[in-house]
Amino acid sequence: MKKIGIITILNVNNYGAELQAFALHHKLKKMGYENEIINYLYYKNPEYKSERLSDPLIKTSGKNKLKDLVLKWLDKYSSFKYPELAKVRKQRFDGFHQKYTAVSKVYKSYSELYNAALDYDTYIVGSDQVWNPNNGTNIAPYFLTFAPKDANKVSYASSFGVGSVNSAYYPKYKDWLNNLTHTSTREADGVRIIKEVTGKDAVHVVDPTLLLSKEDWQEIMVPYEEKDPYILFFIFKKNKYAENLAYEIQRKTGYKIIRVCKNEMPLEPDDKILNIRDYGPAEFLGLYNGASVVLTTSFHGSIFSLIFEKPFYTITPASKNNNSRQESLMNVVGLQERLLREGDDVDLDKLTDIDFESVKGKLSKQIDISAEFLNQSLN
The missing domain is CATH 3.40.50.2000 (Glycogen Phosphorylase B;)
Structure with a gap:
């Protein structure tokens, strides 16, 4: 049976992120596809290892660097101040994926992901703001540039998270988007941005959480x-x-x-x-x-x-x-x-x-x- 690898935002102690990741995995399973989430840590995860290769497209401002640092500090502080609450919460987040989601080994850095010998038949970049130009990391992995050149590469409901992208970044986005075999996005603005950048039409799809019924x-x-x-x-x-x-x-x-x-x-x-x-x-x-x-x-x-x-x-x-x-x-x-x-x-x-x-x-x-x-x- 063909196997699918999904890359998205996961393990960030966030309800929406965890549930959208599960939803695409579960929908594909219901459709009869063997699949798992490629557990590439998002840059906001405390265990993520930053390196020069993972520098962001747009240089992070001092204000945003400080904001990210404060958020990480607050997470650690809250865990220290409320250890029992933090322990139970983490157990419940981890337990959810252990019970319901197939997840690969952990890739803690850009280099670990790109040096991995992955052998999926299809690669999917999942939903959430994976294409946001303001992300404080290199977003190339979320255009599946780590996948083998001849692999089927699909974006499902990937989001820019903003209404427009500075045209100075169009050439880089064009290279990234042209790496995909099939392209869809979650917002009408995303469809327009992709058309402006590549001249190609993308499909406007729903967030994966909506693929599952009540x-x-x-x-x-x-x-x-x-x-x-x-x-x-x-x-x-x-x-x-x-x-x-x-x-x-x-x-x-x-x-x-x-x-x-x-x-x-x-x-x-x-x-x-x-x-x-x-x-x-x-x-x-x-x-x-x-x-x-x-x-x-x-x-x-x-x-x-x-x-x-x-x-x-x-x-x-x-x-x-x-x-x-x-x-x-x-x-x-x-x-x-x-x-x-x-x-x-x-x-x-x-x-x-x-x-x-x-x-x-x-x-x-x-x-x-x-x-x-x-x-x-x-x-």
Whole structure:
């Protein structure tokens, strides 16, 4: 049987990253393809070994270097300050992949990956912001330049994560994109960028998490045992606008607020918001399944709101214009009003006014296109 190797973002203690990686692997398995994830550590993983070959396309600013350093320090600090929470959380993340995901040996550096004797029949670069020019590492591996020259090389839902790329980088992107045999991307902006850079058409596909049904996700979730209705608050960092909106919804509905945290660090006062800090991906799914309302700043937070059919609002920063992932998704499902910029007024009388049958119909067409792209790319 032919075997597929997938490279994507994995092992970063992030719900969306882990679940999108699992989703593509699981969908391919359901389609009858033997596959595994090539465990190339993302540069933000504490065990990743930087080297000159892995220098980023765009020189990392001092500000961003400091930001990455602070984030790594915060992860270590949170593990040190809350060792039991960190231990349980890591066990749950690791245990999820051990149970559900086939993963290769670990490649901790650019050189280790390129010197490996890989023998897959097809190589796939998976979803997430693997093509973001602002990533603080060499993104060439995510264009499958490590794969044998004559191998079948496919991109599935790879994302630039931005609405445009500086034309100064077009020649490099053109070389990388032309290395692929079959090209798809997750956002409408990505389709446009690829056309501008290469003159070729790419297929607009859905994030791999949408390739699995609600029932597929329910099969692997750990149910959250809570009888009272709750607002699920999935926000990456402290956000006063989001907090105030959560409190407004609480006053209107009487629901409690439960926050699923990015890591072990608490961000909200425990007397107002219940912080859950040690959940893994399966427990995260259980929280979504049981929620009555969702507030999120996360792209995958939006997607799981759609999958589990939960009334939701997605909040984006007022000061940034790189919301192409969220905008593309909301345009597909016709829920542009659910995408808020910080400071927007919200009519909470329309909180539950989402026609999920209509949403499913619109998503179904995109999901069919996406599955057909995979079928054609692999045969």
